[in-house]
Amino acid sequence: MKSQKKKKDAPSALEEQLSELEEKAAQREIHIHYDLLEASGLKLKGGICKINGEYHIFVDKRKPTVEKIDILEDCLNHPLPEDMP
Numbered sequence: 001m002k003s004q005k006k007k008k009d010a011p012s013a014l015e016e017q018l019s020e021l022e023e024k025a026a027q028r029e030i031h032i033h034y035d036l037l038e039a040s041g042l043k044l045k046g047g048i049c050k051i052n053g054e055y056h057i058f059v060d061k062r063k064p065t066v067e068k069i070d071i072l073e074d075c076l077n078h079p080l081p082e083d084m085p
């Protein structure tokens with residue numbers, strides 16, 4: 001019989017902080033994508049980019065909540081790169 005892995009729930013305070021950052025991004029019209037950032041076995045870093053005039057933040061969905069918060073804070077607490085194509 002296989003043992004099932006239990007998924008650890010993040011503390012609610014961290015989830016609340018993450019939700020607040022997601023709301024802050026939405027207010028600034030920045031889209032957040034949680035995806036597997038891996039291509040051909042290479043793990044991609046993620047971050048902010050501009051696509052068709054809209055800003056998008058890409059975060060690896062496998063990262064712990066604390067790291068997701070750090071990434072979003074880093075992207076949202078700096079001025080947007082207005083000169084991005």
